[in-house]
Amino acid sequence: MTVTQTSGTGAEPLTDLCASAEVSHPRPDGRDRYTISEVAAFTGLSAHTLRWYERIGLMPHVDRSHTGQRRFTNRDLDWLAFVGKLRLTGMPVADMVRYAELVREGDHTFAERQELLRATREDVRRRIAELQSTLAILDFKIDFYADARRASERF
Amino acid sequence: MTVTQTSGTGAEPLTDLCASAEVSHPRPDGRDRYTISEVAAFTGLSAHTLRWYERIGLMPHVDRSHTGQRRFTNRDLDWLAFVGKLRLTGMPVADMVRYAELVREGDHTFAERQELLRATREDVRRRIAELQSTLAILDFKIDFYADARRASERF
DNA sequence: CGCTTGCTTGGAGTGCGCTCCAACTCCTTA
DNA sequence: TAAGGAGTTGGAGCGCACTCCAAGCAAGCG
16 A cells, blocks of 8 residues: 655644545646646546535635635545545445544544544445355356356257 | 245246345245235335335236235245345346346346346446455554554553 | 224435536636 | 636535325224
8 A cells, every 4th residue: 555645734744644545546746736627537526526525514625726716735635535435435425524524623533533434444344245245146146047048058 | 055946836937046046034934925014024125115116117016915915925025135135236226127127028138137247246346346445444544543542642 | 883003006205415507707818 | 808718606406215195995803
């Protein structure tokens, strides 16, 4: 796993480090201000969704240009990458918002954050097990159809 | 894997066999007619949902009592168990309905059914991989919080 | 008989996660 | 200067998978 340490403005160093665990997509170097459409292209989320994430409190707080347009930072991209992972787990958006709130509240919420992630992890483990059981059924049925088709061809 | 061969009325023996792959929950022996609430309790689906499944064509066709009430058979339970598995895969209801249609159309749809299941299987494999990647991130962050908390306790 | 329980129906409502719309501002290019 | 493109907002709308509602029917019981 590659941990990319992004510049950071000095505020909440621990949270920042934690928010930037693994960045999968390479990003334009040396830049730290992206428009909403750049971020949309980069993350695969729509601009609508990005604004909506901010509205509901799932984005920490996005900088603005002098004309009021959003300017996302590398830190924001890190956060979105993490949110994307949480989304893949099937975690409800409300829970992600809760996590975001805890991050905003500061370091004294570490325990609760950890607990939330732990619960999510157990959930993910359960889901993997479920999926693997469905895989067995699917294999069984696919084999069944393969046999049936071979049989019908032979006679 | 235990394959429980349920009685069957003689119609489409292959499909029947295939529909009855693995029955996870033991069920009242010797019976073959269940009310909707029994099936609801048994499958964990609500009676509402069972009726809705029938309406949209996801249930093959449920017998009725002389007063018009539904009487589900063991075969129906087998089908519902399989549908439950498909549901766990995250397959959209519309696709499940498509599969149900193919089953109703008869044996000449084996190829298409197999293809549908194959696609689903690949999807499931992808989802398992995704979930496992999120698991890595979660572990990383949970460890991070564990370390941070231990560090803050020590000083 | 009246009451309860369980079932029936078509259609309306709900919650989630977006997704889009209308009306507007701002900046750039021709 | 005019047009076009990208951004802004609050709020409405959408698709999915249920979930519930109202009104009614049939059976069982005291």
